[in-house]
Every structure is written in structure tokens, then in C-alpha cells.
Amino acid sequence: MAASRLCCRQKSENYTDVVIIGNGPSAITLSYMLHGYRPYYNGAPHSNSILINKLRDNKASVVEQDLEFLSEGLEGRSTNPVALLWDTLSHPDADLGADNPSVLDWKLEKEKVIPHVVLGKTKVGGSWQNMEGSMHTISQNNWMELPGCPFREWLAKRHRRMDVQGGRATVADVRSYYEEYVEDMGLRKHFRDYHVVTSIQKVFDLRNCADSESGEVEHCCQNIQENHCFLWEVRGYFTKVAASAHNVKDMEEKEEENQYICDWSSFSEDLMDQSADAPSSREEFCFVTPHVVLATGTYDVPNRLGIKGENQPSVLHSLCAFEQLLTDGVLTSSSSPVCIVGAGLSAADAILMALNSGIPVIHIFRRAPNDPSLIFKKLPRSMYPEYHRVASLMKGETENELYQAYPRHRLVEVSSQMVFLKPCSSSSRSPSPHGADGSIISVDVSCTVIMIGSRPDLSFLANGGRNLGVVPKWQIDSKHNPVDVDLFTYQSVHEPRLFAMGPLVGDNFVRFGIGGALGITNHLMQCSQKGGL
Numbered sequence: 001m002a003a004s005r006l007c008c009r010q011k012s013e014n015y016t017d018v019v020i021i022g023n024g025p026s027a028i029t030l031s032y033m034l035h036g037y038r039p040y041y042n043g044a045p046h047s048n049s050i051l052i053n054k055l056r057d058n059k060a061s062v063v064e065q066d067l068e069f070l071s072e073g074l075e076g077r078s079t080n081p082v083a084l085l086w087d088t089l090s091h092p093d094a095d096l097g098a099d100n101p102s103v104l105d106w107k108l109e110k111e112k113v114i115p116h117v118v119l120g121k122t123k124v125g126g127s128w129q130n131m132e133g134s135m136h137t138i139s140q141n142n143w144m145e146l147p148g149c150p151f152r153e154w155l156a157k158r159h160r161r162m163d164v165q166g167g168r169a170t171v172a173d174v175r176s177y178y179e180e181y182v183e184d185m186g187l188r189k190h191f192r193d194y195h196v197v198t199s200i201q202k203v204f205d206l207r208n209c210a211d212s213e214s215g216e217v218e219h220c221c222q223n224i225q226e227n228h229c230f231l232w233e234v235r236g237y238f239t240k241v242a243a244s245a246h247n248v249k250d251m252e253e254k255e256e257e258n259q260y261i262c263d264w265s266s267f268s269e270d271l272m273d274q275s276a277d278a279p280s281s282r283e284e285f286c287f288v289t290p291h292v293v294l295a296t297g298t299y300d301v302p303n304r305l306g307i308k309g310e311n312q313p314s315v316l317h318s319l320c321a322f323e324q325l326l327t328d329g330v331l332t333s334s335s336s337p338v339c340i341v342g343a344g345l346s347a348a349d350a351i352l353m354a355l356n357s358g359i360p361v362i363h364i365f366r367r368a369p370n371d372p373s374l375i376f377k378k379l380p381r382s383m384y385p386e387y388h389r390v391a392s393l394m395k396g397e398t399e400n401e402l403y404q405a406y407p408r409h410r411l412v413e414v415s416s417q418m419v420f421l422k423p424c425s426s427s428s429r430s431p432s433p434h435g436a437d438g439s440i441i442s443v444d445v446s447c448t449v450i451m452i453g454s455r456p457d458l459s460f461l462a463n464g465g466r467n468l469g470v471v472p473k474w475q476i477d478s479k480h481n482p483v484d485v486d487l488f489t490y491q492s493v494h495e496p497r498l499f500a501m502g503p504l505v506g507d508n509f510v511r512f513g514i515g516g517a518l519g520i521t522n523h524l525m526q527c528s529q530k531g532g533l
Contacts (some may be wrong), residue, residue, distance in 0.1 A: 490505065
């Protein structure tokens with residue numbers, strides 16, 4: 001009897017159409033759209049009459065329309081046209097100071113669901129889980145919102161007081177908003193918290209056949225690479241103990257609202273140490289999918305100076321760790337000064353934390369205090385008084401006995417209780433008298449906090465994702481070397497069916513970052529209509 005050959009596709013239980021890596025606001029919004037939610041123009045007036053006329057002429061969901069046509073001619077604070085389209089519809093005239101409601105209404109169309117999973121290292125919210133809860137966001141609170149749930153309405157329903165300081169939300173409120181959004185919108189089943197991705201590699205989508213008599217599996221053709229497309233195999237591990245620890249934390253937060261343990265990773269590690277003998281505390285996972293979306297953000301790995309002594313325990317690279325020292329009472333007003341390095345907002349936050357706790361600060365930064373490229377120059381004084389307070393200290397316009405600035409200096413070495421720094425230039429034009437002759441200065445400190453930015457952790461990709469950037473072979477960086485993607489589909493120009501969104505493509509603000517969800521969903525729907533994902 002001749003062998004009966006049936007060529008079939010083997011889909012395992014771990015197959016899904018899309019795997020999203022990261023669980024911050026960009027990933028949440030993409031999950032919302034893949035779940036079947038669709039945006040429609042609601043007929044409200046808008047200052048951009050050309051765009052509105054285009055939408056009036058097409059009654060289909062914005063997801064089903066030509067995004068290149070809709071975004072033509074739009075201008076704004078993003079280089080990605082679909083992000084500008086999203087922002088124009090969601091926050092009309094926001095850059096002109098207006099506070100207008102979205103002109104989009106959302107409808108759940110269950111027949112449009114695209115199966116997917118969202119893998120996150122932490123609870124829902126991504127990097128927002130690692131920020132100090134009482135801090136205020138840089139953006140206004142309505143710019144932090146996700147589709148279908150106005151942030152102000154969410155605050156009102158929970159009897160939260162609207163912040164009077166420029167309409168900026170606290171990190172704690174934003175974090176809670178994102179967590180509850182996933183639950184309220186019915187997205188929870190798609191999310192896998194505490195899932196750490198360790199590798200992504202290509203596997204071929206084989207349609208093998210089996211001999212009906214021997215049962216031996218044979219390849220359906222000789223040239224697999226030419227005749228078969230590939231899938232992505234996403235591997236990693238899930239830590240059960242970390243999830244259990246956060247369940248305990250949730251209970252504590254309900255008992256005492258707005259009290260957050262920031263450095264929870266350390267506590268989780270302690271729990272794992274205590275549960276070393278517990279079975280299945282760490283389990284491996286594997287998903288197979290034709291589409292992977294990178295939505296990891298760019299805050300995973302803090303940048304380092306690469307100087308002698310930087311690996312000492314007294315040197316910190318995160319606000320969370322510094323806040324924990326203050327919370328635990330390790331640092332007091334009688335301590336030696338804290339050395340804070342950097343001239344961005346994170347460094348400013350560290351300075352404010354220290355000064356508000358009565359801790360003396362020495363502040364080291366390479367630029368001149370009047371450098372026009374400093375971020376403080378771009379922030380309205382009325383909305384960001386605390387950051388302008390730091391800028392005033394840096395320039396010497398305001399004096400504080402607890403604060404000492406070292407502008408145009410760089411840190412060259414750190415010991416356990418001392419730092420060594422020198423001027424960036426021995427020029428007499430240096431605005432600081434410290435070390436004007438170029439000599440090295442030593443200062444006693446209690447600890448050193450280095451806040452000079454961060455980068456994404458793409459170690460799960462081949463070569464750390466260096467082949468994906470606008471500048472090939474260089475490290476991915478949201479400002480200088482974002483992932484190179486198609487402007488309308490957000491698909492990598494170097495790797496088909498690999499997508500990136502949010503800070504990875506240069507959209508560092510939530511109001512623009514979540515726009516990638518529109519482009520990706522639009523592309524996937526087109527693929528589905530043309531013959532399947």
C-alpha cells in the first residue's frame with residue numbers, strides 16, 4: 001500500500017499570531033487594538049479641516065484606512081507620521097496649549113480580534129513600576145491616558161484630587177491607571193507578568209508529513225529555506241516567586257494607599273533566596289509566532305561612566321535605589337554629601353529628593369549651567385517649578401547651604417567614601433572656580449548617584465539588536481540610534497515581521513509612543529485580509 005502523504009501545518013499550544021515584548025503603555029494600547037477595539041471619528045469639530053474631511057469621506061474605522069493618506073502634511077513633536085496622526089486625533093491642538101477631548105470613539109468588534117500575548121518583566125505598566133510614586137509626570141495627566149478611558153474621569157471615579165501643579169499626575173496614579181485599564185478593558189488574559197524573554201530566533205514553518213505505515217516523519221520538501229517562511233521562537237522564563245511577592249505588595253498597598261516599596265526587585269530576590277528549595281519557582285516558556293513586537297522601552301539598563309570604582313555598592317544608578325536609602329534612613333542630615341552626576345531630569349529628581357530630606361548634595365555635570373541644550377530650558381516655569389528650582393541652583397542664581405555645584409566637571413574615580421573629579425577644560429572661561437588649573441579634586445561623600453540616562457535591554461536579540469538601528473552595528477538608543485522601521489507599519493526595515501514601537505523608535509512621550517499601535521494593527525489587518533497572518 002502506497003504511503004498516504006498529508007502535508008499539514010503543526011501548530012502547537014504555544015503558537016499565537018503576535019508576541020509583544022514589554023507591558024508598558026505602548027504594549028497595553030496595542031493589546032487593546034488587537035483585542036478588537038476600533039477607533040471611529042465621532043464628528044466633533046477639529047482645527048485641521050483637511051484631515052477631518054478625509055475622515056468624513058470614509059466611514060470605516062481609522063485602523064482600516066490609509067494611514068499614509070491621513071497623516072499627510074501633519075506636523076508636531078514626533079518624527080513618526082502615524083504617531084502625529086494619533087496625537088492629532090487624540091489630543092487636538094495639544095501643542096498649542098489647548099485641552100480638547102479626543103475626536104475618536106471606540107467600539108469593540110469581537111470579529112477583529114488577533115490572538116496575542118504580552119510578556120512583561122514586571123506588573124503591568126513597564127518602567128512605571130520602578131518609579132517613585134510621589135513624583136509628578138513630565139507630561140500633563142491627560143497626555144498619559146490610553147484610548148477609551150480619559151484619565152480625568154478615572155481620577156474622578158476614584159475620588160482622587162486633581163493636581164493643581166500644571167495638571168500633572170503622580171507616578172502612583174499613572175501606575176494604578178495602567179493596571180486597572182488592563183482589567184477594565186478585558187485585556188488581562190493576554191498579559192503574562194514576570195515573564196523575562198531571553199532569546200528570539202527564527203524557526204521554519206514546516207509542513208511535515210508522516211509515512212502511514214512506518215509513522216516516520218519526513219520533511220515535505222527538500223529546500224526548506226526557499227519553500228517555507230519562518231516563525232519567531234520566543235523563549236524565556238517565568239518567576240513564580242516574584243509574582244507571589246507582588247501579590248503581597250498589592251495587599252499592603254490596599255491597606256495604606258500610595259505607600260510603595262520602590263526597590264521591589266531586591267525584596268523579590270530575597271524571597272527567592274528563602275524559597276530556593278521550593279519546586280517550580282522558575283519555569284521556562286516558549287512561544288512560536290509569525291510576528292514579534294518590541295515594546296520594551298529604553299529604561300532597562302542605566303548608562304555608566306566606565307570609571308574606576310563605579311561597581312562599588314556605594315555607587316547607585318537608579319532613583320529607586322537612592323529613594324530606598326532615604327526611606328531606610330541610611331542617609332541623614334549629618335551624613336557626608338551625596339554626589340549626584342548628570343544634568344537631566346533624573347539627576348534633578350535625585351537632587352530634589354536629597355534636599356527635601358535635608359541631605360547635602362554635590363552636583364557634578366559636564367555642561368555649562370547656561371547651556372541652551374539643557375532640558376530645563378524647554379520646560380515652562382509655571383508647570384515645572386521644581387525643575388526650574390534645580391536649574392537656578394545650577395546657575396548660582398539661588399543659594400542653598402546644602403547644595404554645591406561643579407559645572408563643567410567630570411567624575412574620574414570613586415572610592416567608598418570619596419569621589420575624584422576634574423574640570424572638563426582648563427580654560428579660564430570655566431564658570432566654576434573648582435580646579436580651574438585642571439587639577440583633580442577630591443570630595444568626601446556618603447554615596448554616589450550616577451544619572452546619565454539609560455538604554456534598552458535587547459540582549460535577547462542576536463548581537464543585542466545592533467543590526468536593527470538606523471546606524472547599523474551601533475547600540476540602539478532612542479535619541480541617537482532608534483530602531484529603523486517603516487514609517488507607517490512600524491515593521492523593521494532589516495527584519496521582516498519584527499516590529500518596534502514607543503521609545504525604541506524615538507517616541508519617548510506616551511502621547512506619541514502609543515501611536516505605533518495604530519500602524520501595527522493597520523498592517524496586521526491588511527495582512528489578514530490578503531490571506532492570513
